[in-house]
Amino acid sequence: MTATAEPAQAEQKQRKSGFGRFARPAIGILLPLVLAVSWEMAVRTGWSNGRLVPPPSVIYATFAELAKTGELQRHALATLARVMAGFGLGVMSGTLLGALTGYSTTMFRLLDPTLQALRAIPSIAWIPLFILWLGIFETSKVVLIAVGVFFPVYLGVTGAVRSVDRKIVEVGRVFRLSGFAMVRRILLPAVLPTYVIALRSGLGLGWMFVVAAEFMGASEGLGFLLVDGQQLGKPAQIVAAIVAFAVIGKLTDWILVGITAPFLRWEDRYNAAAVED
């Protein structure tokens, strides 16, 4: 009974080091690289004129130019700030209501139908109303993003809390936990893996909604760069903004995973090694 499987596990962990550590994530960059190089070749060889779909070199030049004038940073930061504010707001309200409805069946019966009905409204449909209520400036944008982030987080938390193993909850009850203590010490840790997934989809939606928010009128932000590029016929600027979205979006997701990973080390999961890489 004292013998366990851990020595074998530790050995396996040690083995994946050196080359494999860097080579494995690098595989992910192969496909975009091949596509970029082929497109560049296609334009260089004159097979396409690259006017509407600019080749990587032109996009890079646009990037460099935007970065040199400091415009790229200004726009990216404006967008990032909106996403973060909206994400924070959405996560807070989503977590709070999710935990509440997950913990209390009464609250679930009371609130969930309304929230589900609100969820059925395409969030973009709120834009005119938000502008009327909150003005054309930052508040309406942040609120719109928060609405987008709220639903995946709320759904994730309430669903996960409601499906926490009864046996684990009973352990909490034996130790006389209830209310907030039960949520904090049993329910939230138990749903953490699901919660992280909900946060990630929330963040993704946040990035989606920031564009919608910036389309509705903004003087800065990556969304503004998109509109500006369209109106002035600068496809390279549009693609540059899109690439910036991809990079920053992926980066924030990566940071989110990085921040939460230490809290999930306890997980006993299938193929843990593949995710940890």
Place this chain on the structure above:
Amino acid sequence: MLTLDRVGKTYPNGVHALDGITLDVAPGEIVAIVGGSGCGKSTLLRAISGLDTPSQGRVLLDGEAVTQPHEKIGMIFQEPRLLPWLTVAGNVGFGLEHRPRRERDERVADALARVGLTDKAKVWPRELSGGQAQRVAIARALVPRPEVLLLDEPFSALDAFTRVDLQDHLLTLWADLKPTLVLVTHDVDEAIVLADRVMVMRPRPGRIFEEIVDDLPRPRDRQSAAFDFIKRRVLAALDRSLAKPATIDDTQTKSSEGAALWW
């Protein structure tokens, strides 16, 4: 003193699980409850723990009614039920959250030493074997120093060697703090090794059918004739509790048929 006063339980769906269970358990006493499956043993334990409330009668601890989980009543389940997001030490100290950190650390270290898992303090529950995990569960239940410890088939998921080992271990731990133990089991040997009294229950609805006093001197020898004698009495009572014709003579026959039939 733990007192059950005509405890009965009828579930909302009409199942009558327990009926008129009256039992006094003295402080430091070990009572084992055995019975066929579905006889309400676990329901009874849940009623004592306050996880479920009885529909008739009362559970009293030192004269005070138990209607919800009580700080002086600890529980060990059939599965370890460790919280996977806490280390072994975190699990053991789970019931001491409100204590100062120093005291908590000391008591956790002490409890881990008692169950022989000091070196596992920092590991995750997923890295433990079944027996180790159940020892952590025992430590977790004992650390708040309960007056009454309830055990719901605590060793039934373990292999025979580990089970015997943990039974002895439990007795050692019990000897330190002398909590009252109420143990539900379907392992007759386990009941006789551990208990001062063995309560045999009969099903539909669950009632106490027979009480067998087990006053063998400790430590108990599982191979002794006296042990075997009590075992045969318990098996015979189990047989009768299921209203079958007795296949075992209380005192004479050496048949083990009862063991094969009663559950």
